[in-house]
Amino acid sequence: MLLKKTSKPILRQHRKLKAKHSSEYTKYIQGQEWKKTSNFVIWLTGGYCVLRPWKKASHTHHMTYKNMKHELPIRDCVPLSKNAHAFIHQDRFWNLNNDSQTPSPLKVWVNWGLRIMMLLAMLILPLRLCVRLILWFWNRGLHYGSLLF
Numbered sequence: 438m439l440l441k442k443t444s445k446p447i448l449r450q451h452r453k454l455k456a457k458h459s460s461e462y463t464k465y466i467q468g469q470e471w472k473k474t475s476n477f478v479i480w481l482t483g484g485y486c487v488l489r490p491w492k493k494a495s496h497t498h499h500m501t502y503k504n505m506k507h508e509l510p511i512r513d514c515v516p517l518s519k520n521a522h523a524f525i526h527q528d529r530f531w532n533l534n535n536d537s538q539t540p541s542p543l544k545v546w547v548n549w550g551l552r553i554m555m556l557l558a559m560l561i562l563p564l565r566l567c568v569r570l571i572l573w574f575w576n577r578g579l580h581y582g583s584l585l586f
Contacts, residue, residue, distance in 0.1 A: 465506060474508055479516040482558040483565065486518040487551060488525070490558060496522040500548045515555045525551070 465471055475497040486494045494516035499505075504513050517525065525531065530547045531540070541547075 462505070470506070474514070478508075478510045478514050481510055481562075482516050482555060483562045485516070485558060486521050487515050487554040487558050488521040489518050490561075492518040492521070495519050498522055498525060498551070500551065511552050511555050515551045 478497045479494045482494065484493055486492045496517050496519055497514050498517045499508070499514050501513055508514050525547065529541060530543050
C-alpha cells in the first residue's frame with residue numbers, strides 16, 4: 438500500500454529527467470555502463486539496502502544527476518530496496534510542489550544521512566562475513582582448539 442502512494446514521485450522525477458535528457462538519459466540508464474555501476478554500488482553493501490538493512494537492495498538511487506555517467510558510490514548513489522527508493526522520492530524529501538527546480542530543504546539532510554548509512558553498511562559487511570565464517574566452523578565442530586592441534 439505504501440508503494441502505491443509513493444511510487445508516483447519516482448515516476449514524475451524520471452519523466453522530468455527523460456524530458457530534459459531524453460534519449461541520452463534513457464540510453465544511459467538502460468545501458469551496460471549504468472548496470473555495472475549499479476551492481477558495484479549494491480555489491481559494496483553486500484547486496485543490502487542502506488535504509489532498510491534487513492532487505493535486499495534492488496535499486497540504486499541517484500542523489501544527484503550532476504555527475505551522470507561518472508557516478509561514485511556514496512557521493513552520487515546508494516543501494517536501496519524498491520520500497521525505500523519510493524519512500525526517499527516522496528515530495529517532502531526530494532522536490533517541493535512536484536517541481537524539479539524547487540528542491541526540498543530536507544534533501545541535503547536526507548542525502549547526507551544516506552551517505553552515512555552506506556558507510557556504516559560497508560563497515561558492518563566484513564563483521565557480518567566474519568560472524569558467518571565463525572558460525573560455519575562452529576557448526577561443523579571445528580572449534581578454535583581443534584584447529585590448533
